[in-house]
Amino acid sequence: MNENLSQASIEPLLNYFDRLILLNKEEIDLVTKKFHPRLYRKRQFVLQEGDICTQFNFVVKGCLRMYKIDEQGTIHILQFATENHWIMDLGSFHTEKKSELNIDAIEDTMVLQISYNDLISLYLQASKFDRIFRVLIENSFVVLQNRLLQNISSTAEERYQSFLDIYPHMTNRLSQTQVASFLGITPEFLSRLRNKLSKPKS
Amino acid sequence: MNENLSQASIEPLLNYFDRLILLNKEEIDLVTKKFHPRLYRKRQFVLQEGDICTQFNFVVKGCLRMYKIDEQGTIHILQFATENHWIMDLGSFHTEKKSELNIDAIEDTMVLQISYNDLISLYLQASKFDRIFRVLIENSFVVLQNRLLQNISSTAEERYQSFLDIYPHMTNRLSQTQVASFLGITPEFLSRLRNKLSKPKS
DNA sequence: GCTATTTCTTAAACCATGTCATTGGAGTAA
DNA sequence: TTACTCCAATGACATGGTTTAAGAAATAGC
Numbered sequence: 001m002n003e004n005l006s007q008a009s010i011e012p013l014l015n016y017f018d019r020l021i022l023l024n025k026e027e028i029d030l031v032t033k034k035f036h037p038r039l040y041r042k043r044q045f046v047l048q049e050g051d052i053c054t055q056f057n058f059v060v061k062g063c064l065r066m067y068k069i070d071e072q073g074t075i076h077i078l079q080f081a082t083e084n085h086w087i088m089d090l091g092s093f094h095t096e097k098k099s100e101l102n103i104d105a106i107e108d109t110m111v112l113q114i115s116y117n118d119l120i121s122l123y124l125q126a127s128k129f130d131r132i133f134r135v136l137i138e139n140s141f142v143v144l145q146n147r148l149l150q151n152i153s154s155t156a157e158e159r160y161q162s163f164l165d166i167y168p169h170m171t172n173r174l175s176q177t178q179v180a181s182f183l184g185i186t187p188e189f190l191s192r193l194r195n196k197l198s199k200p201k202s
Numbered sequence: 203m204n205e206n207l208s209q210a211s212i213e214p215l216l217n218y219f220d221r222l223i224l225l226n227k228e229e230i231d232l233v234t235k236k237f238h239p240r241l242y243r244k245r246q247f248v249l250q251e252g253d254i255c256t257q258f259n260f261v262v263k264g265c266l267r268m269y270k271i272d273e274q275g276t277i278h279i280l281q282f283a284t285e286n287h288w289i290m291d292l293g294s295f296h297t298e299k300k301s302e303l304n305i306d307a308i309e310d311t312m313v314l315q316i317s318y319n320d321l322i323s324l325y326l327q328a329s330k331f332d333r334i335f336r337v338l339i340e341n342s343f344v345v346l347q348n349r350l351l352q353n354i355s356s357t358a359e360e361r362y363q364s365f366l367d368i369y370p371h372m373t374n375r376l377s378q379t380q381v382a383s384f385l386g387i388t389p390e391f392l393s394r395l396r397n398k399l400s401k402p403k404s
Numbered sequence: 405g406c407t408a409t410t411t412c413t414t415a416a417a418c419c420a421t422g423t424c425a426t427t428g429g430a431g432t433a434a
Numbered sequence: 435t436t437a438c439t440c441c442a443a444t445g446a447c448a449t450g451g452t453t454t455a456a457g458a459a460a461t462a463g464c
Binding site for chain 1: 444
């Protein structure tokens with residue numbers, strides 16, 4: 001992560017949008033003006049509990065996580081965001097109320113950010129972005145709904161297997177503690193699952 | 203549920219939209235043309251596993267549920283939809299692939315439906331609907347995310363309490379089997395929870 | 405208004421997962 | 435080196451939740 005912020009490329013974001021709906025010259029200019037690059041160091045907070053979420057974050061390089069800390073201090077991970085994924089507390093963003101969630105960097109991470117006001121003005125200046133963000137949220141919704149379904153209908157072992165199937169690469173970038181926290185189980189139990197699954201059969 | 207379909211009122215839907223973003227005369231006409239009322243009898247399917255979800259459903263009166271049946275035949279309820287709520291398999295709707303989910307009526311239910319093609323043409327004819335549906339999906343997304351958070355971080359007892367808090371009225375309309383299936387526990391265990399919670403303390 | 409079917413409750417045995425405590429290894433900082 | 439922290443593994447034990455079964459209560463169908 002040694003790029004210079006000022007020359008940071010907005011290309012990945014433009015490519016992302018183009019894959020949904022083609023942008024014209026004006027719209028490309030709007031995106032270029034309203035999104036700003038920002039670098040977060042490993043362990044740095046992007047959003048901290050009690051603050052209002054004022055930015056949409058698009059990850060260009062690296063990995064962020066969003067999580068809640070419960071009364072006992074346990075971390076529950078709602079979402080990871082790697083390259084070409086979005087992350088924010090949508091509830092806090094729209095209601096402008098304090099967030100109960102944290103977002104921080106698992107690796108040094110480069111994001112492209114747009115503020116609430118800029119996003120609203122983006123919608124007003126080019127209604128194509130209403131459509132783009134509608135589609136984008138719809139896709140996230142489907143992913144989330146599948147995950148919920150898994151959670152209410154599957155055992156921890158099935159969820160872990162399915163995690164490996166869907167995100168085979170992630171397993172290298174995350175500690176088992178992170179994976180366990182995402183699956184909704186304890187690290188100890190995940191360790192046992194792995195042990196069990198590594199043995200052929202018995 | 204003795205209304206005549208042909209005189210069924212589209213008012214609730216117009217009110218719903220107006221509460222998000224005010225509609226002008228043209229847009230009201232569009233909605234009136236493209237949404238069609240339909241009555242489902244208790245137990246009747248709105249969407250059946252293996253079919254493609256081709257309709258957005260807005261519930262005017264009654265109650266629908268969306269669920270998956272697993273290999274053992276157990277039902278897992280993803281969502282209920284009562285008055286002024288939407289229900290559909292968004293994944294199947296957009297990919298036009300077969301759905302793994304079922305939607306059926308828990309009570310006799312009146313919905314207003316819009317087909318895939320009509321919705322697309324609605325977006326094209328009035329881009330305000332891109333914004334309306336973006337906001338609508340965003341709201342659903344936040345609800346879903348909170349539920350997922352509950353599921354990975356809370357015990358069944360806490361989830362049940364929270365269900366009672368958030369949907370106090372629903373408890374009258376649903377059998378405990380339905381509630382248990384929504385919470386992701388067995389009806390037997392829910393019964394035990396209820397018994398435990400009804401006793402003052404001990 | 406009666407019967408059949410579904411739903412609710414209770415309880416005992418059982419299994420999935422959590423808790424707590426311990427150990428060892430890898431990475432980092434003096 | 436030493437010390438420190440973080441993470442993974444493992445064992446003993448505790449708890450949450452399921453399974454199975456059976457009876458009581460409510461509801462649907464005739």
